[in-house]
Amino acid sequence: MTQESYEAFTASWARGPLLGFDTETTGVDVTRDRIVTAALVLRVPGASTEVRTWLLDPGVEIPAEAAAIHGVTTEHARAHGVAPAAALEEIAAELAAHVREGVPVVAYNAAFDLSLLDAELARHGLPTVPDRLGHPVAPVLDPLVIDRWQDRFRKGKRRLGDLCGHYGVTGEGDLHSADVDVLATLDVLDALVRQFPGLAEMALEDLHTAQVGAHRDWAESFNDWRARQGLAGPGASSAWPVEPVGQPA
Template identity: 45%
Template sequence: MQQLWYTGPLASFDTETTGVDVESDRIVSAALVVQLAPGEPTHSTTWLADPGVPIPDGARAVHGITDEQVRAHGRPARAVVAEVTRALAAQARAGCPVVVMNAPYDLTLLDRELRRHHGVALAEGLGAAGLVILDPRVLDKHVDRYRKGRRTLTDLCAHYGVELAGAHDAAADATAALALTRRIGARYPAALGGLSAAELHLRQAIWHAAQARGLQRWFERSGTPERVDLSWPLRPARCGCGRRLEPAHGCEAAA
C-alpha cells in the first residue's frame, strides 16, 4: 500500500527577519526541522545570522532577537544563507517534501539573500533536484475556502488543535507548521490524500493563483490599491525596469 504523504517524512523551513519586504529585508534566524513520521522525534538545525543591518524595533518586538545578540553570536549572513540553501538542497535530493508556511515570503526572501551574497538564484543554489513544497496556508484555503477569520500560523494551529509553543521562534514555528500540515492532510484525506506531494506542489501553484485573484478582486471592490502576487512558491525577481530576471541571463528583456 502506498504511503500517504502526510504520514511519511517531512521537513519544515522557517525564518525570522528584519521586516516583511522580501526585496530588501534580511534573514536574522532560520530553522529546518525534519520528522520521519507522525509521533516520531523532530530533528532541528538552526542558524543565527548577523544581517549586516540594524534590526528595526518592530521586527525585534516580534522575534525578540537584538542587534547585540546577532553581533555576539550570529554568523555572517553570507555563510548562513549558503548553509541554509545546502540544507534545503539535501532535502530536495532526498525527495523529502518541505513545509513552508506562506512559502512566497520565506523562499523569496532566501532567494534574494542568495542573490545578494552569492550572485545566484535559489533555483541555481538548489541544483537539479527542485524542492517539493507544502504550504499549509494554501492547503487550508483550498479545503476550507469560505471559513471566516485570519489564517496566520497561530490562527491555523488554534483551528486545527496544533500546539504552537514559542511563536516567532524559527524552530518553534517550523515544528508547528509541520504538525499543522500533517493534521490538514489527515483531516481532509478525500481532497488531499490521493495526491502525492509532488502533485500537490503543482496544484498549490494553481490554487494559490486562484486564491490571490479572489483577494485582488476584493481589494479592487474595496478601493484598496494593493496588488497581489499570483506566484507560488517563489515570487520572480525583477530588475529596475520591472521585467522578470532569468537566473542564467539576467533581465528577460535583454535575452
C-alpha cells in the same frame, strides 16, 4: 476516515520525511529585508525530528517592531550572530540536498520564506536554491495555501496561530521563533491531512501543482476584492511557491 483512506494515508507521502523551513526577518519585503534567524526541521513521522537553527548578524539594523515580534535585537545579533553568507550557504545547501532526495519542503506562507532566501543568496553572490537544483523548488507543501484551498469559505484570519487554534495544535514555546514556528507548521500540516484525507492520497507532484493553482485563484480573488474596495497598492502576488528573484536591494 474510512479503512480505504486510512490505508492510503499510511502509505502516502504523509508518512515519509518532511523538511520544515521558516525564517524570522528584519521585515516583510523579500527584496530588501534580511534573515535574522532560520530553522530547518527534518521530521520522519513516528520516528525522529531533527532541528537545526541559525542566528545571523544581518548586517543592518533590526527595526524595533521586528525585534518586538521575534525577540532578536540588533545588539544581540551583532554579538551572537554569524556572518550571513556562511549561514545562508549552509541553509541553502541543506535544503537543496533534501529536495534532491525527494523530501518535500514544508513552509507556512512559503512564497515569503523561499523568496527571501533566494534574494539573500543572490545578495551575497551565492547560487539560489533553484540554481543549485537546476529546477524550481518542488515539491513544496504550504499549510496556509492548503487551508485556504480546502476550507475556502471559512471566515476569520489565517495566521499560523489562528490555524493552530482552529485545528487544535498545541506545542511548547511561543510562536515567532523560527524553530517553534516550523514545528507548529508541521503539526498543522498533519492536522490538515487528517481533516482532509484526500490530500494524503494525492501524488506530491499533483499536490504541488494544485497549490500553484489554488494560490493563484486566491490571489486573483483577493485582488478583485481590493479593487472593489478602492484600496491602493500592489495587492497579492499570484506567484507560488517562489517569487522570481530580481535585483536584491
